[in-house]
Amino acid sequence: MEKVIEVKGISRSYKLKTGLKNALDDVSFDVYKGEVFGLLGPNGAGKTTTIKILTTLLLPTAGNAKVLGYDVVSESHMIRNRINFVYGGERGVYGRLTAKEYMHYFCTLYKIKNKEQAGLIKDLLSLVKLEDAEDQKIHTYSKGMVQRLHIARCLINDPELLFLDEPTIGLDPIGAKLLRDIVRDLSSKGITIILTTHYMQEADELCDRIAFIKGGKLSLIGDPDFIKQSCNHLNLYEATMSIYDIEKLKEDHYFNKLEIEVIKEPYYSLFFEANENDLEKVSAYLRQYGDILKISKRDISLEDAYIYHMKDVG
Numbered sequence: 001m002e003k004v005i006e007v008k009g010i011s012r013s014y015k016l017k018t019g020l021k022n023a024l025d026d027v028s029f030d031v032y033k034g035e036v037f038g039l040l041g042p043n044g045a046g047k048t049t050t051i052k053i054l055t056t057l058l059l060p061t062a063g064n065a066k067v068l069g070y071d072v073v074s075e076s077h078m079i080r081n082r083i084n085f086v087y088g089g090e091r092g093v094y095g096r097l098t099a100k101e102y103m104h105y106f107c108t109l110y111k112i113k114n115k116e117q118a119g120l121i122k123d124l125l126s127l128v129k130l131e132d133a134e135d136q137k138i139h140t141y142s143k144g145m146v147q148r149l150h151i152a153r154c155l156i157n158d159p160e161l162l163f164l165d166e167p168t169i170g171l172d173p174i175g176a177k178l179l180r181d182i183v184r185d186l187s188s189k190g191i192t193i194i195l196t197t198h199y200m201q202e203a204d205e206l207c208d209r210i211a212f213i214k215g216g217k218l219s220l221i222g223d224p225d226f227i228k229q230s231c232n233h234l235n236l237y238e239a240t241m242s243i244y245d246i247e248k249l250k251e252d253h254y255f256n257k258l259e260i261e262v263i264k265e266p267y268y269s270l271f272f273e274a275n276e277n278d279l280e281k282v283s284a285y286l287r288q289y290g291d292i293l294k295i296s297k298r299d300i301s302l303e304d305a306y307i308y309h310m311k312d313v314g
């Protein structure tokens with residue numbers, strides 16, 4: 001498989017008054033052509049720093065990285081024309097322009113020939129489902145439309161590699177779904193995509209492989225199933241039952257990470273982790289609190305795995 005990104009031991013530190021801050025610490029990974037690769041981690045983990053280094057906007061303080069075969073430090077000029085990026089919640093749009101005018105402006109910046117601009121703009125605005133709003137001024141756009149316009153803009157230079165940093169942040173569920181559909185569409189066209197997101201369901205849906213990053217270090221890398229399987233030892237249950245002493249149950253240390261949802265008293269849904277792997281034994285224990293209507297072991301989600309692996313992050 002062709003590697004489009006090769007990261008070898010990159011670090012990035014900042015000098016602060018309080019000492020040296022390691023934003024990235026000896027991170028290594030590869031990304032293959034055509035992948036949707038997710039970088040997941042809490043705020044301040046080092047995701048944006050990684051993306052800035054790979055998009056040649058920031059220099060690493062140690063290690064090296066190649067993008068499309070070129071070194072991000074010494075050959076950055078060879079990389080820039082062949083990649084593009086969108087930061088979530090990006091402002092930087094010119095509200096008084098229409099989408100078409102905005103795209104023409106960027107086409108000119110990207111030195112697209114005048115006679116090719118109209119056709120390209122039409123195709124790109126239609127790809128991001130903005131064809132009906134192309135003559136509308138951008139300040140009338142919803143957040144989701146603005147975000148899709150950013151995507152259209154970053155496709156002008158026909159990039160082989162796209163960096164999307166929290167592309168669905170602040171979007172409503174329909175706007176976010178539209179954007180995910182576009183990401184899938186771009187991926188099916190062979191564009192390699194590096195994605196950061198705080199939405200685990202989104203990462204699970206879109207990413208071929210995922211890297212967990214915390215405290216500037218890469219902690220786990222693999223496809224979503226592999227990441228979930230890393231938590232196979234967790235015994236997660238969900239139950240629907242009547243409970244007559246909910247306070248007693250809340251204090252029972254048999255249940256870890258207990259979440260309780262009231263359906264209609266005395267009926268509740270319970271979500272919890274137990275040290276016990278045997279459903280029968282867990283059911284027997286639970287019966288002291290009431291009658292069980294339904295109980296099952298729950299599959300491990302990417303969010304479960306994320307919470308487990310990030311648990312010691314403050």
Ligand SMILES: Nc1ncnc2c1ncn2[C@@H]1O[C@H](COP(=O)(O)OP(=O)(O)OP(=O)(O)O)[C@@H](O)[C@H]1O
Pocket residue numbers: 014021022023041042043044045046047048049050
């Ligand atoms: N210019 C800077 N000077 C000092 N520290 C910085 C600078 N830029 C980033 N950092 C620090 O580097 C660490 C990594 O930041 P980064 O923006 O890469 O995190 P992130 O994973 O993208 O977080 P978020 O999810 O909040 O976007 C943070 O602790 C941040 O405060």
